Amino acid sequence: MKRCFLVILWINFFFSDILGQSHIKFEPTYESNPLILDSTYSDQTKITSIRFYIGHVKLLKDSQIIFEQPSYQLMDAEFPETLTIQTPTNISYNKISFSLGIDSATNNQGALTGDLDPQNGMYWTWQSGYINLKLEGESKQPFTYHIGGYLIPFNTYRTVTLPMTFNKVYLPIDIILQEILAVKSKIMSPCNIAMKFADLLSESFFTDL
């Protein structure tokens, strides 16, 4: 299974160099495979929902910005089309930088619309602020992680920079869960542990297997 996935990646790499891509895909993974929601994995874990905001995407060639998209996109594994960011074709780059979550200026802007509409369920109504990432499911016991907060000292906004050869960015949910489940099964507000989780998340994205 894993090997098959690697082969697909390799083919992907092969084509991306020649043709150039017109999109970048964010891919939550489990046990090195694309995550399947609501399926029970061998470790008795089931992910029911993973949603997060990606913004300020920049594609760079060395240190030069080739493409920039300042807006935010709500990614939701339930709707695979939301996991893709459109980019121009025929550009060449070797680095990506993006933010996980919503910066504090945007958090202070009042009512917004589209992906930032509070109706999307990614907004705390009792204490202003976007939820940058929601991860829910069960692993023997249910777990709920709502990671957000923009006010110092609990600003959970993170910037990620990665080398980029394929057009995919992976987020290994199983590895993240292994670390966080040992600490806490519920995070629902801005706090210290949400900060740690935000660090862990931002360090977990990768582009090469």
Place this chain on the structure above:
Amino acid sequence: MKNGLIISLFFLCIAASNITKHYPNYFPKPNYELNFSSNTYDLTQLGRALFYDPILSANNTISCASCHSPYNSFAHTDHALSHGIHDSIGKRNAPALINLAWQKELMWDGAINHLDVQALAPITHPGEMAESIENVIDKLQNKKLYPPLFKKAYGNSLINSQRMLKALTQFQLTLISDNSKYDKVRQSEDTFSVQENKGYKLFLKHCNSCHTEPLFTNYKFENNGLSIDSQSMDLGRFNITKISKDSMKFKVPTLRNVGYTYPYMHDGRFKKLSSVINHYTSVNKEYKYISKELDHKILLSSNDKSDLISFLITLNDRDFIFNPQNKFPRKILLQPREISN
């Protein structure tokens, strides 16, 4: 040269027509842009209709005005703690809604950062209006009244959460109270009585550091020495910052219209101004995190206390309380076709 003159006159006229004064010149610059021109009239009226319409609650029984009454400067006076849907009792007293354009953080603990998003809290709170944003938008789209009102306000009849929230904001920004006796004295249209003047002096000495004129708040979070409410165990600002010195700090409330906004404090523990003053003269200055403005004893004779109260009463703005523009919009919400529906 002549052309230049005409052009500059032209720009001068434009500039002049854009400057509409909404508040006295001794008020600071507001945090929100105020636009109450004829262009925004329909937006204000939409916001006003939404504010008074129980459609924003799950069972269509509770409106914003159920807890924020125009006769109480948009505070709530029947109960110390607010009453919401199915008579559930909240943990805090509903504050006055005035001069919100100058306020940076909202709620007693500053949990909310912008007036637009404030309404999300009561609408979705299970003990207040207990409704989802999705349902509210759905109901508004399906009530005959609203698509035309949104069209008037925004140019087309699209109804979404942003438009609903911005309309509520616009209405609430119009709630400016600046015509109390205090204001008339400042504008030399009236004078304080001897007693009021004595009270003013006492106020400047003991209270103005936090309840800073002309808005009668410094919009900071302070600890004024109240003991913790043993029922709610509400720690105020600490809930947001998790910093221990913020424990029991609450937003300094404006004292404008204070005669209309009883009961007082975040939990409505005092019914009368005299009890409030007695609190300040008996504050335990050893109290751990008390704000430095109150770390000394305030000594007031009983005459001083009455003088201070007589000054506080000059902050009442009757014109605001009885302003028909702030009230239930009968013409909009009681349209005949809505009644027959």
